[in-house]
Amino acid sequence: MGKLVDGVWSDQWYDTASTGGRFLRTTTAWRSWITPDGAPGPAGQRGFPAESGRYHLYVSYACPWAHRTLVFRALKRLEPHIGVSVVHPDMLSEGWEFRTDFPLATGDRLYGLPYLRDLYLRADPRASGRVTVPVLWDKQTGTIVSNESAEIIRMFNSAFDGLTGNRDDYYPEPLRSRIDALNDRIYPAFNNGVYRAGFATSQAAYDEAVAEVFATLDWLEPHLAANRYLTGPRMTEVDWRLFTTAVRFDPVYHTHFKCNRAWIREYPNLWGWLRELYQWPGIAETVKFDHIVRHYHYSHDTINPYRILPINPRIDWLAPHGRERI
Numbered sequence: 001m002g003k004l005v006d007g008v009w010s011d012q013w014y015d016t017a018s019t020g021g022r023f024l025r026t027t028t029a030w031r032s033w034i035t036p037d038g039a040p041g042p043a044g045q046r047g048f049p050a051e052s053g054r055y056h057l058y059v060s061y062a063c064p065w066a067h068r069t070l071v072f073r074a075l076k077r078l079e080p081h082i083g084v085s086v087v088h089p090d091m092l093s094e095g096w097e098f099r100t101d102f103p104l105a106t107g108d109r110l111y112g113l114p115y116l117r118d119l120y121l122r123a124d125p126r127a128s129g130r131v132t133v134p135v136l137w138d139k140q141t142g143t144i145v146s147n148e149s150a151e152i153i154r155m156f157n158s159a160f161d162g163l164t165g166n167r168d169d170y171y172p173e174p175l176r177s178r179i180d181a182l183n184d185r186i187y188p189a190f191n192n193g194v195y196r197a198g199f200a201t202s203q204a205a206y207d208e209a210v211a212e213v214f215a216t217l218d219w220l221e222p223h224l225a226a227n228r229y230l231t232g233p234r235m236t237e238v239d240w241r242l243f244t245t246a247v248r249f250d251p252v253y254h255t256h257f258k259c260n261r262a263w264i265r266e267y268p269n270l271w272g273w274l275r276e277l278y279q280w281p282g283i284a285e286t287v288k289f290d291h292i293v294r295h296y297h298y299s300h301d302t303i304n305p306y307r308i309l310p311i312n313p314r315i316d317w318l319a320p321h322g323r324e325r326i
């Protein structure tokens with residue numbers, strides 16, 4: 001794994017030495033927006049118009065952030081309008097690669113490039129920073145619209161409604177402040193918390209992160225006993241943002257990232273909520289456990305240097321969830 005420095009690839013792992021063993025996620029560089037008519041984004045960002053067939057999504061099936069964008073592409077029926085390329089699950093010294101020697105790894109469907117970094121360099125030959133998925137690409141101007149999943153799902157939620165006729169709203173006006181508050185709580189402690197636990201290189205950093213992971217689950221369990229979804233009776237964006245981390249928890253984070261005080265399956269309400277989302281129409285097709293298990297165990301030399309894939313628990317994702325009773 002590495003990053004670009006002024007257009008040149010440099011193979012380096014995350015620096016935790018300067019932060020007492022703590023993993024700090026860097027902020028995302030490409031932040032334009034797709035809007036119905038190309039008007040600027042909500043904070044004045046450069047706007048791109050919603051058009052069928054113009055944009056392409058680069059994802060890894062392993063990555064929880066990229067997974068959010070696949071979920072919203074499915075929920076909002078954007079499949080006929082936005083194509084997808086899937087990287088190989090192994091992220092090694094060259095970063096994400098477009099190798100196709102793994103089931104459902106598609107290669108770069110647009111340009112046949114070997115590495116994801118080459119796409120970043122196509123957008124900016126002097127690009128600097130981490131080369132991450134997801135990437136939302138504009139074929140017309142040959143550039144990256146956004147590589148920030150939290151913002152890509154907001155665009156998908158509404159920008160293409162005029163084209164698809166799908167007006168389902170996962171960020172409805174009356175619930176926005178509640179959704180924002182839940183995201184602000186769940187993202188650092190849980191979505192990023194599992195990474196902070198897994199990538200910690202000091203006991204103190206790990207202890208701090210893993211405590212926040214389980215404090216979040218301990219708070220969510222009674223909350224989901226009283227509420228079918230996180231904000232109440234209506235499923236919203238915050239459910240889906242929690243989902244992509246929760247679905248990886250028992251198969252990977254529990255063991256590989258040492259988040260092993262409990263399994264999600266030991267929390268009856270959370271586990272029922274998770275199965276309901278997994279069973280939601282179109283969603284199971286976005287979850288590829290072979291990519292997930294392979295990526296984490298192959299790509300993190302510092303955690304699993306021999307690249308041994310564990311046997312993994314048997315999980316019945318299709319068991320009835322029983323959430324209708326709430």
Ligand SMILES: N[C@@H](CCC(=O)N[C@@H](CS)C(=O)NCC(=O)O)C(=O)O
Nearest residue numbers: 028063065130131132133147148149
């Ligand atoms: N802020 C980004 C984070 C994306 C991200 O960190 N993706 C990981 C994969 S799970 C990645 O590509 N990492 C490569 C790297 O850090 O070099 C988002 O949510 O879209």
